[in-house]
Amino acid sequence: xxxxxxxxxxxxxxxxxxxxxxxxxxxxxxxxxxxxxxxxxxxxxxxxxxxxxxxxxxxxxxxxxxxxxxxxxxxxxxxxxxxxxxxxxxxxxxxxxxxxxxxxxxxxxxxxxxxxxxxxxxxxxxxxxxxxxxxxxxxxxxxxxxxxxxxxxxxxxxxxxxxxxxxxxxxxxxxxxxxxxxxxxxxxxxxxxxxxxxxxxxxxxxxxxxxxxxxxxxxxxxxxxxxxxxxxxxxxxxxxxxxxxxxxxxxxxxxxxxxxxxxxxxxxxxxxxxxxxxxxxxxxxxxxxxxxxxxxxxxxxxxxxxxxxxxxxxxxxxxxxxxxxxxxxxxxxxxxxxxxxxxxxxxxxxxxxxxxxxxxxxxxxxxxxxxxxxxxxxxxxxxxxxxxxxxxxxxxxxxxxxxxxxxxxxxxxxxxxxxxxxxxxxxxxxxxxxxxxxxxxxxxxxxxxxxxxxxxxxxxxxxxxxxxxxxxxxxxxxxxxxxxxxxxxxxxxxxxxxxxxxxxxxxxxxxxxxxxxxxxxxxxxxxxxxxxxxxxxxxxxxxxxxxxxxxxxxxxxxxxxxxxxxxxxxxxxxxxxxxxxxxxxxxxxxxxxxxxxxxxxxxxxxxxxxxxxxxxxxxxxxxxxxxxxxxxxxxxxxxxxxxxxxxxxxx
Numbered sequence: 118x119x120x121x122x123x124x125x126x127x128x129x130x131x132x133x134x135x136x137x138x139x140x141x142x143x144x145x146x147x148x149x150x151x152x153x154x155x156x157x158x159x160x161x162x163x164x165x166x167x168x169x170x171x172x173x174x175x176x177x178x179x180x181x182x183x184x185x186x187x188x189x190x191x192x193x194x195x196x197x198x199x200x201x202x203x204x205x206x207x208x209x210x211x212x213x214x215x216x217x218x219x220x221x222x223x224x225x226x227x228x229x230x231x232x233x234x235x236x237x238x239x240x241x242x243x244x245x246x247x248x249x250x251x252x253x254x255x256x257x258x259x260x261x262x263x264x265x266x267x268x269x270x271x272x273x274x275x276x277x278x279x280x281x282x283x284x285x286x287x288x289x290x291x292x293x294x295x296x297x298x299x300x301x302x303x304x305x306x307x308x309x310x311x312x313x314x315x316x317x318x319x320x321x322x323x324x325x326x327x328x329x330x331x332x333x334x335x336x337x338x339x340x341x342x343x344x345x346x347x348x349x350x351x352x353x354x355x356x357x358x359x360x361x362x363x364x365x366x367x368x369x370x371x372x373x374x375x376x377x378x379x380x381x382x383x384x385x386x387x388x389x390x391x392x393x394x395x396x397x398x399x400x401x402x403x404x405x406x407x408x409x410x411x412x413x414x415x416x417x418x419x420x421x422x423x424x425x426x427x428x429x430x431x432x433x434x435x436x437x438x439x440x441x442x443x444x445x446x447x448x449x450x451x452x453x454x455x456x457x458x459x460x461x462x463x464x465x466x467x468x469x470x471x472x473x474x475x476x477x478x479x480x481x482x483x484x485x486x487x488x489x490x491x492x493x494x495x496x497x498x499x500x501x502x503x504x505x506x507x508x509x510x511x512x513x514x515x516x517x518x519x520x521x522x523x524x525x526x527x528x529x530x531x532x533x534x535x536x537x538x539x540x541x542x543x544x545x546x547x548x549x550x551x552x553x554x555x556x557x558x559x560x561x562x563x564x565x566x567x568x569x570x571x572x573x574x575x576x577x578x579x580x581x582x583x584x585x586x587x588x589x590x591x592x593x594x595x596x597x598x599x600x601x602x603x604x605x606x607x608x609x610x611x612x613x614x615x616x617x618x619x620x621x622x623x624x625x626x627x628x629x630x631x632x633x634x635x636x637x638x639x640x641x642x643x644x645x646x647x648x649x650x651x652x653x654x655x656x657x658x659x660x661x662x663x664x665x666x667x668x669x670x671x672x673x674x675x676x677x678x679x680x681x682x683x684x685x686x687x688x689x690x691x692x693x694x695x696x697x698x699x700x701x702x703x704x705x706x707x708x709x710x711x712x713x714x715x716x717x718x719x720x721x722x723x724x725x726x727x728x729x730x731x732x733x734x735x736x737x738x739x740x741x742x743x744x745x746x747x748x749x750x751x752x753x754x755x756x757x758x759x760x761x762x763x764x765x766x767x768x
Contacts, residue, residue, distance in 0.1 A: 120197060122216040124149050126242030138195065143168055144188040146255070148199060149245065151209035152216040153262060158208040170254040218244070221269060230286055233277045236270050237293050243300075246447075263300070271297055271307070278310070292430065299428040386451035388511065389427040390415045391436040393456040393467060407458055407467050413500040414507070424452070424511055445474055452511055455672075459484075469503060470670055471510055476535050479641045479670045481510040527563045530556035534569050538576070539675055542704070546576050567599035568608030575615045580707070582736060584747035592616040607637040611646055618650050621749040626650045641671035641678075649681045655752035657688035676702040683711055687762070688755060692718045706731060710739070714762030725766040732768075741768050 120138065121131040128145050132138040147164060151157050161181060162174075168184075169177035185202055192198050197213045211219075217239065226232040244263045250256050274293045281290045290310070297307050393407040411429075418426045427435075427450065438444045445453060453472045458465055470482035483506065485499050534552035537545045550573040556566035574592035578585060593616040599609030614629035630647040637643055644667035651660035664682045668674045683698035692715040699708045699715075713728035732739065741763045750756050 119212075120195075120199070120214045122148050122152065122214055124152075125217055125239065125244055125246070127247040128245055132195075140191055141184060141187045143184045144191070146248070147184075147188070147207065148209065148214070149216070150258070151200065151207065152211075152219055154209075155222075157211060158206055160206050161204075164207060167254050167258065168252065170252050218266070221266065225273065229273060229276045230280055230289065233270075233273045233293055234289055236273055237289065237296065240266060240270055240296055249447075267297060267300055275306075295428045295430040299431040385425050386511065387425045387427060387449055388418070388452040388454065388507070389432050389435060389445065389448075389450050390418075390429075390454040391456060392429075392433050393458050394436070404458060407456065410467070410500055410503075411454075411456055414503050418504055418507065424508075442474075450474060454507065457672075467499070468669070471507060475532060477671070480637075481506060482670050527556040527560035527566060530559070531563065531566050531569060534566070538569065538572060540704075543577065543580050546573050546580065549573050562602040564599045564602040564606050565608055567595050567602060568606075568612045571595035571599060571609075571612035571616060575612070575619055578619060582739060582744055582747075584743060586620070589616055589620050593620065607633050607640060607643060611643050614650060615646055618653055618749060623650070623654050623749055623751050627654060641667045644670065645678045645681060648685065652681060652685050652688060653749055653751065655688075655750065655755050657685040660685040661689070674701075676704055676707060680708055680711075683708060683715075687711060687715055687718075688758065690718075692716075706735070709735070710763065710768070713766035713768070714759065717765035717767075718762050722765075729767045739768065 120133065122145070123129045123131065128142075128149065130138045130140045130145060130148075146168065150164070150167065151159060161178065165174070165177040165181040169180050172180070185207070188200065189202065192200075198210055199214045201208045201210055220235075220239075226235070244266055245259050248255075248259065250259070270293060274290065274297065277286075277293075278290055281287050294307050294310050301307065390411050392411055393404065415426055415429050415432065418424065427448070431448075435441060435444050435448075451474055453474055454469060455472060456467060456469050459468050465486075467485045468482070469485070470479050472478065473480050483503075485503075530552045534549040534556070537549035537552065539545075550570055553566040553569040553573065556563050557570075560566075571592045571594075574588045574595070578588040578592070581588075592612065596609050596612035596616050599606070599612060602609075610629050610633040614626045614633060617623075617629060618626035627650055630643065630650050633643045634640075634647055644663055648660045648663035648667060651657070651663060661682065664678060664685060667678055668682070671678070679698045679702045683695040686692070686695035686698060695715045696712065699705050699712055702708060705712070709728045709732035713725045713732060716722075716725035716728065741760060745756050745760055748756075748759075750759075
């Protein structure tokens with residue numbers, strides 16, 4: 118067997134045994150380019166510009182010469198020559214190597230359905246999907262190749278549609294259409310074909326109504342009337358079907374809703390609806406129903422002009438991917454609908470949460486009971502409700518994003534700061550503060566950055582445990598500035614609540630965080646901060662309920678959530694539960710003091726002392742009484758409880 122070059126998905130070279138063979142990355146790109154070239158040859162000058170278009174021509178040529186030298190050396194090691202090099206040209210020798218897309222240069226098979234099946238299998242992955250190039254010339258060439266592949270698949274699909282009669286043929290047509298929709302969601306013929314296919318299968322009984330623009334039928338069976346904002350969203354959803362000459366009625370600007378033209382000028386964000394997963398055993402029989410429900414919603418959203426929906430096939434692939442976040446980022450997806458089945462048997466429910474991917478913010482979440490009786494009717498109603506909720510929430514969030522996008526540089530620094538804040542170490546906290554200050558340098562009244570700075574100060578106070586009130590004063594100052602700069606944004610109120618808590622103003626903290634939760638009821642981080650405040654307010658039972666809500670909204674929880682859950686559990690005397698929360702932390706060393714106290718209260722002195730030693734290594738000056746004097750706790754019993762555990766542990 119010959120060597121084989123794989124270009125669809127990850128770019129790899131396989132040896133005759135099927136094992137990955139090491140080869141220079143630029144060499145693999147040269148091989149890919151030559152395979153796609155009709156003459157299988159290209160000049161050195163053109164290849165140098167293809168691979169290095171951002172440097173001087175002489176430097177690009179030098180880079181190519183060095184790359185070719187490495188390729189030649191590797192070819193000698195492998196004992197095969199894939200390319201021949203002259204002073205002016207590079208030529209592919211196809212006798213020793215094959216390529217997965219070479220068959221596209223061959224005439225199509227006479228059997229159209231067979232050809233379509235072959236192409237669907239071939240295009241299960243994107244051409245050069247793993248290549249992340251900042252090179253404009255190379256990126257343009259990759260895009261051109263992908264469009265050619267898509268055109269070949271689409272042409273074959275259209276020929277196959279009238280020939281598809283059996284169930285397997287129709288499934289093949291749907292699969293091909295989904296793959297095209299994945300890359301070109303604006304292809305109206307493909308969207309119409311999908312709508313027809315799903316309607317034929319009985320999966321989307323409202324599909325034709327949506328594509329026909331019959332708004333009334335979409336709203337007809339809703340039990341609750343939509344608010345003015347939701348009605349405006351529906352106007353925008355169906356604007357495309359009414360035609361360019363249609364004039365939409367004026368909406369009062371005092372309601373805070375912009376006209377359609379303003380919204381349509383904005384870049385259209387991408388949305389992926391991930392298929393449901395089973396969170397506990399016992400709900401398996403309902404998985405097919407829940408999966409079909411999410412597929413219904415996906416297709417129902419295809420007619421939106423305010424969002425681009427990722428096809429169910431790709432959504433399923435993303436859902437199964439081990440590195441889901443990186444895959445979502447690669448596909449420029451802005452919104453993710455996570456879904457999971459919870460409960461057991463008759464008590465099962467579908468939990469859905471809409472996440473804005475850029476900062477992992479949960480902007481909406483809900484739970485729907487899944488009763489076996491009347492599933493078909495229930496499915497249609499749930500699909501409608503989820504569809505409208507997604508539409509409204511994305512529209513609201515996109516309107517809020519306009520605030521961020523007035524200053525792209527500030528927003529970029531803000532996002533970098535947010536990513537640093539996901540870690541609780543002191544170096545990360547200070548890196549985050551630096552990024553937030555850079556954002557303010559570009560935009561002095563950027564409320565989210567002011568909120569971010571406030572958070573870094575309160576986090577630093579907690580991590581260092583030195584009782585430095587100046588840090589908290591800075592946090593309070595920046596939180597108030599954030600509120601002044603963006604009065605309708607949740608961040609300032611949230612940070613004010615945290616700062617007030619740590620300064621001892623527990624009642625003021627509760628008030629601020631109640632307001633923050635009112636402004637953003639599905640914001641997991643706000644719920645987590647509220648839980649922390651309730652711990653300090655000597656309400657650990659309520660705190661535990663609130664932190665579980667936060668974890669439900671944000672299942673891959675940051676350490677600070679679990680730390681709060683551990684603290685609430687300790688206050689309730691649930692020491693095993695406290696340790697269980699700590700064990701789930703990515704960096705459990707941050708809770709060494711609490712671990713020591715919990716083990717001491719369980720009577721395990723050996724484990725307690727080991728955590729005391731670890732805590733002393735990072736903070737040798739820690740003093741129980743100094744720390745308790747600085748930590749605001751509403752009830753004395755709570756301070757006594759902490760002191761008892763820490764003293765028993767050996768602090």
